[in-house]
Amino acid sequence: MSESDSDSVSREVAQRVFAGEFNDASYTFKESDDDRAPVYLLLPTGERANRVFIVGTLTETEDVGEDNEYWRGRIVDPTGTFFVYAGQYQPDAASALREREPPAYVAVVGKPRTYETDEGEVNVSVRPESITEVAAATRDQWVVETADRTLDRIDAFDDAGNEYARMASDEYGDAVSRYTDSVVAGLESLETTDELTDSEAATSSDTTADAADPSPQP
Amino acid sequence: MPGFDPSGLDIFDTAATVGVIGVKTDGSALGVAVDRPLLGVPATDKLCPPGVVGRQCRLGVAAGFGFPLAEGDSGAFVSPTGGPELRPQQALELLVHTSGLPSAGIASLPVGSPAAVHGVPTYRPHACGFTFSPLPISFISSGTNRRMSPIENTAEATTMTDLRTHAAEIAEQFSDHVEVTEDEVETKLRSLVEEYQVPIDEATRSVRNSYLEEAGLERDAISQGGSDQVLVNEIDQEEQWVDLRVKLVDLWDPRSDAIAQVGLLGDESGTIKFVAFETSDLESLEEGTSYELSNVVTDEYEGSYSVKLNRTTTITEIDDEIEVGDNSDTVEGALVDVQSGSGLIKRCPEEGCTRVLQNGRCAEHGEVDGEFDLRIKAVLDDGHEVQDVIFNREATEALTGIELEEAKQLAKDALDTTVVADEMRADILGRYFTVTGPTLGRYVLANEFEQHDGPADAERVLIKARSI
Numbered sequence: 001m002s003e004s005d006s007d008s009v010s011r012e013v014a015q016r017v018f019a020g021e022f023n024d025a026s027y028t029f030k031e032s033d034d035d036r037a038p039v040y041l042l043l044p045t046g047e048r049a050n051r052v053f054i055v056g057t058l059t060e061t062e063d064v065g066e067d068n069e070y071w072r073g074r075i076v077d078p079t080g081t082f083f084v085y086a087g088q089y090q091p092d093a094a095s096a097l098r099e100r101e102p103p104a105y106v107a108v109v110g111k112p113r114t115y116e117t118d119e120g121e122v123n124v125s126v127r128p129e130s131i132t133e134v135a136a137a138t139r140d141q142w143v144v145e146t147a148d149r150t151l152d153r154i155d156a157f158d159d160a161g162n163e164y165a166r167m168a169s170d171e172y173g174d175a176v177s178r179y180t181d182s183v184v185a186g187l188e189s190l191e192t193t194d195e196l197t198d199s200e201a202a203t204s205s206d207t208t209a210d211a212a213d214p215s216p217q218p
Numbered sequence: 219m220p221g222f223d224p225s226g227l228d229i230f231d232t233a234a235t236v237g238v239i240g241v242k243t244d245g246s247a248l249g250v251a252v253d254r255p256l257l258g259v260p261a262t263d264k265l266c267p268p269g270v271v272g273r274q275c276r277l278g279v280a281a282g283f284g285f286p287l288a289e290g291d292s293g294a295f296v297s298p299t300g301g302p303e304l305r306p307q308q309a310l311e312l313l314v315h316t317s318g319l320p321s322a323g324i325a326s327l328p329v330g331s332p333a334a335v336h337g338v339p340t341y342r343p344h345a346c347g348f349t350f351s352p353l354p355i356s357f358i359s360s361g362t363n364r365r366m367s368p369i370e371n372t373a374e375a376t377t378m379t380d381l382r383t384h385a386a387e388i389a390e391q392f393s394d395h396v397e398v399t400e401d402e403v404e405t406k407l408r409s410l411v412e413e414y415q416v417p418i419d420e421a422t423r424s425v426r427n428s429y430l431e432e433a434g435l436e437r438d439a440i441s442q443g444g445s446d447q448v449l450v451n452e453i454d455q456e457e458q459w460v461d462l463r464v465k466l467v468d469l470w471d472p473r474s475d476a477i478a479q480v481g482l483l484g485d486e487s488g489t490i491k492f493v494a495f496e497t498s499d500l501e502s503l504e505e506g507t508s509y510e511l512s513n514v515v516t517d518e519y520e521g522s523y524s525v526k527l528n529r530t531t532t533i534t535e536i537d538d539e540i541e542v543g544d545n546s547d548t549v550e551g552a553l554v555d556v557q558s559g560s561g562l563i564k565r566c567p568e569e570g571c572t573r574v575l576q577n578g579r580c581a582e583h584g585e586v587d588g589e590f591d592l593r594i595k596a597v598l599d600d601g602h603e604v605q606d607v608i609f610n611r612e613a614t615e616a617l618t619g620i621e622l623e624e625a626k627q628l629a630k631d632a633l634d635t636t637v638v639a640d641e642m643r644a645d646i647l648g649r650y651f652t653v654t655g656p657t658l659g660r661y662v663l664a665n666e667f668e669q670h671d672g673p674a675d676a677e678r679v680l681i682k683a684r685s686i
């Protein structure tokens with residue numbers, strides 16, 4: 001499956017995952033030797049992700065490219081920060097990051113990408129297929145939906161025959177209950193937050209932002 | 219009355235031989251001469267020349283200068299040049315048209331007379347004698363073939379067709395249980411009907427019972443006369459024999475010479491594709507007309523079901539107006555992609571063609587001056603599965619607030635039609651929708667849609683989280 005594949009017969013589902021869990025992931029794999037076979041990111045709660053759908057607050061955009069434009073966006077959800085990178089090969093997403101004035105709620109459809117730092121650490125980011133501005137209601141619905149899907153994965157983690165859960169357990173350990181905690185925290189935040197008060201979450205994740213910044217090259 | 223002696227027959231040279239009737243065997247027409255004095259018929263018409271009668275039979279009209287045949291009448295079958303060979307014991311059916319009233323009967327070739335038949339020096343093996351044995355008229359009217367009318371349509375109205383139909387039906391019923399071929403069943407049926415003059419209903423019953431016994435089955439174990447009446451959206455298995463009560467919604471152009479008709483049938487539950495093959499030799503269905511179709515077979519291709527009409531299918535036109543439903547489906551999820559071919563598009567203006575043009579070209583009609591239209595092909599994704607949806611012009615306008623005229627203006631200003639899709643993407647990507655509409659292949663057509671913008675129900679999921 002190519003990046004631009006729009007053939008829905010084999011189109012990969014967009015996984016719903018909070019930033020907290022997404023950033024804990026680092027292991028990628030293919031399920032066939034084909035060069036064009038999809039690359040999956042293994043989520044700690046036991047699911048493979050070739051595509052993700054995220055909605056959050058775009059808090060910051062920056063052109064980090066040297067010769068060419070290469071835009072980085074920080075998108076914050078109740079549990080952490082997603083990093084999205086868009087360059088010349090994602091012109092629509094790049095121009096969305098160029099033109100969008102933070103803060104704004106945005107929805108992103110994209111592919112997980114991993115990047116190994118010089119220190120040997122694996123960072124994970126999102127290469128967007130699309131970035132669109134959405135309303136607060138859509139963000140809220142995404143939080144609830146993502147909480148629901150995450151709970152489903154946690155619930156199925158110990159099921160016999162759940163091969164991705166076995167894989168996740170080998171790669172990341174089986175302490176998935178912390179993701180239940182972050183789900184609860186995320187849902188509770190909905191009941192107390194008003195629009196765009198997520199800047200707190202953005203600030204709190206700033207302290208680790210530089211370490212987490214995957215900064216892949218275009 | 220003495221039996222007819224074919225060895226003494228010279229059909230081209232006797233004033234005592236007159237022709238009356240049409241005869242059919244295995245689909246080929248035969249001329250017939252009857253050995254009886256001619257009354258009031260001009261000398262030149264004494265005989266039914268084989269070619270003429272044959273042709274008239276195919277047209278469904280029997281020769282017009284005859285008289286009723288009576289029991290024991292005898293005559294000769296004459297095969298036209300190049301026609302089928304005749305053999306003793308071969309089943310031949312005689313349909314007799316006499317001054318508006320049909321006589322019908324089975325013409326049995328004289329048993330045990332091959333030598334005599336083959337003794338006809340000149341015409342062997344293309345002529346042989348018969349003795350006429352009338353059957354009750356009810357034999358015709360009680361036949362299952364409702365189209366049967368010996369007067370109007372002798373070509374269709376032969377029991378030969380009926381025999382094959384019944385034979386195919388029975389063979390199919392037992393194909394899972396015993397070794398049985400259509401030919402074998404047909405031979406048994408023919409023997410009963412033509413040698414023993416058993417009415418066809420009784421004959422099929424008897425043959426069916428013999429196979430039941432052979433297979434050690436109860437009568438209930440096989441489907442009686444085929445099939446259950448179903449709604450088209452209830453079809454979820456291939457190779458099932460079903461009856462339908464449907465309206466012909468649409469006829470398409472067959473892509474193969476083997477296909478007589480292809481199109482869409484509908485009932486209140488939705489629509490389904492149908493195919494009728496040339497070899498089944500069925501009457502043509504007409505668009506907008508409702509029918510009872512009994513004995514059609516279901517088929518499946520890539521998850522879509524269709525029905526095949528076949529030789530055993532009976533077609534009955536009905537007067538009732540059938541309201542056609544739309545196979546509605548409801549899907550929801552985040553709209554994660556707007557695919558190419560969305561926005562402002564051009565369609566082929568050719569009658570009946572609505573193909574979307576690629577670079578000004580229609581795949582069927584080449585370079586054409588296209589007509590503008592709006593549509594969106596999108597993907598809804600709920601995190602478990604993806605579903606393709608199509609918004610037509612009306613739905614696209616309602617969804618995006620961009621009308622066709624405005625879209626054309628946008629494209630004109632930008633000298634680029636793709637700006638329209640870009641504009642639409644910005645309006646709808648990443649939002650949650652519920653879409654309801656008929657399914658068409660892998661698409662759901664968005665007849666109704668709703669964007670989710672109400673408050674999210676966090677409480678339900680919180681309860682779920684705390685229960686883990």
